[in-house]
Structure formats: C-alpha cells, structure tokens
Amino acid sequence: MRALVVDPQAPAALRLAEVPEPTPAPAQAVIEVHHASINYGELNGARSGQMPPGAVLGWDASGVVVEAAADGSGPPPGARVVAFASAAWAQLATVDANATAVVPTAVDLADAAALPVAGVTALQALRAGGPVLGKRVLVTGASGGVGRYAVQLAALAGATVVASVGSAARGEGLAELGADQVVVGLTGIDQPVDVILDNVGGPQLVEAWGLLAAGGSLQSIGWTAGEPATFPPYATVGAPKSLTSFTVTGNRGADLATLVTLVAEGSLSAEVCWRGSWDRVAEAAQALFGRRLTGKAVLDVG
Ligand SMILES: NC(=O)c1ccc[n+]([C@@H]2O[C@H](COP(=O)([O-])OP(=O)(O)OC[C@H]3O[C@@H](n4cnc5c(N)ncnc54)[C@H](OP(=O)(O)O)[C@@H]3O)[C@@H](O)[C@H]2O)c1
Structure with a gap:
C-alpha cells in the first residue's frame, strides 16, 4: 500500500512510498483511510528528526472498516468511522476499537478526520x-x-x-x-x-x-x-x-463519539480550513508552521 513516510530530505520531511500493509492486533479493526488530518505534534516529530526515516505517522483517520476486530469489539465491516490511529497517513490503518467512533451519515468523513487529536x-x-x-x-x-x-x-x-x-x-x-x-x-x-x-x-x-x-x-x-x-x-x-x-488519556472512542454527535447536530464546526490530496502534505505543513491555517488541514488519501 502507499503511505506518507518520514524522509529527512523531503519537503516537510515526508514523502509517499510503498510500505507493507499493517497487521491488526485482536482488538484492532483495519480501515481503508479516506481522509487524514495533520497536527502540529506529528509534523514537528517528522521535521525535528525525532521520528526514524521510513516511519509512517499520522494520528487522525476517517474511512471505512474493511476488517472488523478479531475479538468482536468495535464496528463491523462497511461502517464509516473516525479513529485515533498511530499510522493514519496510509491507505490502510489499524485502529483500536476503543479509539474509534462510528460517523453519523450527516457528517462528512473529511470533517470527521479533523476531530481526533485536536x-x-x-x-x-x-x-x-x-x-x-x-x-x-x-x-x-x-x-x-x-x-x-x-x-x-x-x-x-x-x-x-x-x-x-x-x-x-x-x-x-x-x-x-x-x-x-x-x-x-x-x-x-x-x-x-x-x-x-x-x-x-x-x-x-x-x-x-x-x-x-x-x-x-x-x-x-x-x-x-x-x-x-x-x-x-x-x-x-x-x-x-x-x-x-495535559495529555490525552482514557476512552478516546467515547469522546470521539461525543464530538461527531455534536457535529451532526450542528453544535460543533469541524473547522476544516484546508483540504487537498495527500501528495500536497508539504504545502499543508508549511501553512501550519507558517501560522496561516485557521483550523484544521485535511488530506484526501489516494
Ligand atoms: N498534550 C497533548 O496531548 C496535545 C494534544 C494536541 C496538541 N498538543 C499541542 O498543542 C499545541 C496546539 O496544537 P494544534 O494542533 O492546535 O496546533 P496549531 O493548529 O498549529 O495551532 C497552534 C496555534 O499556536 C499559535 N502559536 C503561537 N506561537 C506559535 C509559534 N511560534 N509557532 C506556531 N504557532 C504558534 C498559533 O496561533 P497564532 O498564529 O494566532 O499565534 C497557532 O494557531 C501544539 O503545541 C501541539 O503539539 C498537545
């Protein structure tokens, strides 16, 4: 599959590459990632050399479940979900069932992708x-x-x-x-x-x-x-x-469910201010570090 990997020589220290598909743990589903968002934290990890070359980063993913968690937890295949992941900038990602929420049909998956970390x-x-x-x-x-x-x-x-x-x-x-x-x-x-x-x-x-x-x-x-x-x-x-x-702890899936419900009700705006293909990640990163984003940048994963 394709993924954005750390490359210190590339713009924003990220480039698209072929990587092996991830193997899920028993309590993890596999999702086909449709959208991912970027955060100051993981981009800073890439540019500062804290993350090894070749690593797949990305915490915020939305998409569709292609393989349910083997232990029966979490949503079934076909469910539209948003998740806190550890390698979200990829065509497929493994996600913990307790860090995943089903996305109501009223909510665009691109908006949902903005929600997890921020x-x-x-x-x-x-x-x-x-x-x-x-x-x-x-x-x-x-x-x-x-x-x-x-x-x-x-x-x-x-x-x-x-x-x-x-x-x-x-x-x-x-x-x-x-x-x-x-x-x-x-x-x-x-x-x-x-x-x-x-x-x-x-x-x-x-x-x-x-x-x-x-x-x-x-x-x-x-x-x-x-x-x-x-x-x-x-x-x-x-x-x-x-x-x-402060650090994020506990049941992130339940908190994500609260957030997508607020978005579905119209009480919370996802504040997506930049959206583009994931091959434009460097452009989005430059806008973030240049303090030109007002909200979230969402990548469309190819
Ligand atoms: N502890 C945790 O678990 C946790 C979780 C999520 C995020 N974070 C951290 O929380 C911070 C905010 O995250 P975020 O995703 O909201 O980031 P962001 O979208 O980049 O927003 C950060 C804001 O900080 C302001 N800022 C002030 N000085 C800055 C500087 N020297 N360079 C860049 N921005 C500066 C900017 O506002 P102005 O341009 O208006 O000044 C910018 O809008 C980051 O440090 C991130 O790593 C921590």
Missing part, C-alpha cells in the same frame, strides 16, 4: 479544568486546531470565553464560534480567568498564570512558542491555583 484534546483539557458554567475560560493559540474546538466547547459548556491569538487577522471567525472576547496576546484581559487552556507556552504562559484567579486551573496542552518560560520570584506563591500537564 477535538479530543480540547474536550479532555476542558473537562480537566472542571465545570465551567458561568466561569471565565481563556484559550491561547485559539486560532489553531485545538484552539478552535476549545473555544466552541467552552462556549457550549456555558463559559465566558476569552480567545487569545497572535494577531487581529488570526482572530477572524472566533466570535462566531462562541468567543466573548478575542485578544491579541493577552492584552486587554481586565478580569481574572478561572480556567486556562494553554496551547502556546513560553513567556505567554507566565503572563497567563498571572491572570489566573485563586482556585483556578491552567492546563498546559502545548508549547508552540518553542521558547522557555521564566517565572519571576514568588509568582507561584500565594492563593492556591494549579498548573497541570
């Missing part, structure tokens, strides 16, 4: 911050994949949402998604916030920490800034508040 991250990070009804939630990196879902889910959960972006242009569309205030950097936030979903890290994380109310929670999701964070003396002393490392 959507489940936004959902779980928001949940980790505690109930937000009537609370103020700050989302940093709100223009990106995780950010645009986090803004929508926090608004759906009843929060007052402050969306932080890198420039006024990057804030476009966020008010329509539910942001009550869109700020450039952290300028103009004149009241403390109760929950921070931080996708940026670096000096902005330190500044955000200073805006967190007593009893508040900062979920450290990502570090796109790529710069260190230096806390001034005593910044972490005083009224209790928490900074928590």
Whole structure:
C-alpha cells in the first residue's frame, strides 16, 4: 500500500512510498483511510528528526472498516468511522476499537478526520479544568486546531470565553464560534480567568498564570512558542491555583463519539480550513508552521 513516510530530505520531511500493509492486533479493526488530518505534534516529530526515516505517522483517520476486530469489539465491516490511529497517513490503518467512533451519515468523513487529536484534546483539557458554567475560560493559540474546538466547547459548556491569538487577522471567525472576547496576546484581559487552556507556552504562559484567579486551573496542552518560560520570584506563591500537564488519556472512542454527535447536530464546526490530496502534505505543513491555517488541514488519501 502507499503511505506518507518520514524522509529527512523531503519537503516537510515526508514523502509517499510503498510500505507493507499493517497487521491488526485482536482488538484492532483495519480501515481503508479516506481522509487524514495533520497536527502540529506529528509534523514537528517528522521535521525535528525525532521520528526514524521510513516511519509512517499520522494520528487522525476517517474511512471505512474493511476488517472488523478479531475479538468482536468495535464496528463491523462497511461502517464509516473516525479513529485515533498511530499510522493514519496510509491507505490502510489499524485502529483500536476503543479509539474509534462510528460517523453519523450527516457528517462528512473529511470533517470527521479533523476531530481526533485536536477535538479530543480540547474536550479532555476542558473537562480537566472542571465545570465551567458561568466561569471565565481563556484559550491561547485559539486560532489553531485545538484552539478552535476549545473555544466552541467552552462556549457550549456555558463559559465566558476569552480567545487569545497572535494577531487581529488570526482572530477572524472566533466570535462566531462562541468567543466573548478575542485578544491579541493577552492584552486587554481586565478580569481574572478561572480556567486556562494553554496551547502556546513560553513567556505567554507566565503572563497567563498571572491572570489566573485563586482556585483556578491552567492546563498546559502545548508549547508552540518553542521558547522557555521564566517565572519571576514568588509568582507561584500565594492563593492556591494549579498548573497541570495535559495529555490525552482514557476512552478516546467515547469522546470521539461525543464530538461527531455534536457535529451532526450542528453544535460543533469541524473547522476544516484546508483540504487537498495527500501528495500536497508539504504545502499543508508549511501553512501550519507558517501560522496561516485557521483550523484544521485535511488530506484526501489516494
Ligand atoms: N498534550 C497533548 O496531548 C496535545 C494534544 C494536541 C496538541 N498538543 C499541542 O498543542 C499545541 C496546539 O496544537 P494544534 O494542533 O492546535 O496546533 P496549531 O493548529 O498549529 O495551532 C497552534 C496555534 O499556536 C499559535 N502559536 C503561537 N506561537 C506559535 C509559534 N511560534 N509557532 C506556531 N504557532 C504558534 C498559533 O496561533 P497564532 O498564529 O494566532 O499565534 C497557532 O494557531 C501544539 O503545541 C501541539 O503539539 C498537545
């Protein structure tokens, strides 16, 4: 089969190649991948040399089950599904039954492919911050994949949402998604916030920490800034508040099912802002690293 493999010499360190078909474990289905999306994390892994040449990457896949899990778990052959995979940028992928959700007919498979990493991250990070009804939630990196879902889910959960972006242009569309205030950097936030979903890290994380109310929670999701964070003396002393490392855990299939249902109902927008054939992956990656994407890029898998 064909797959995108890591190649340090190729644009975006990825090229199409022939690779062996994957062998499923007993609790894994095999899906024919129709669409896959890209995330900052796996693209950064490819370009930084963390992933070995020849490796097949990709976490977000949607498509059709061609072989059900041998242990009887998960959807049957023919089901339209979306999944958290480990080698999704391929014509066939193995997916854990508990990391897969059936896609309602009302939802386009290309939209579904945008959801796994970014959507489940936004959902779980928001949940980790505690109930937000009537609370103020700050989302940093709100223009990106995780950010645009986090803004929508926090608004759906009843929060007052402050969306932080890198420039006024990057804030476009966020008010329509539910942001009550869109700020450039952290300028103009004149009241403390109760929950921070931080996708940026670096000096902005330190500044955000200073805006967190007593009893508040900062979920450290990502570090796109790529710069260190230096806390001034005593910044972490005083009224209790928490900074928590975040990673996706638990039953990702159930969370994916929640997300596709919200999309089917029209309560959540998949925010696909770029779509093209997977042989254009380098173009999509350049747009992502160049901070020109406003949402998710979805690849059509040949
Ligand atoms: N912990 C986990 O389990 C987990 C899961 C998913 C994602 N992540 C991490 O969360 C972060 C966000 O992921 P994503 O998929 O939403 O990424 P994305 O779509 O690329 O969005 C990231 C946003 O960060 C902002 N940003 C600030 N400084 C940046 C810089 N120096 N370079 C690039 N972007 C910068 C950009 O917004 P502006 O241009 O408006 O500033 C951009 O829209 C990434 O670091 C990712 O690795 C972690």
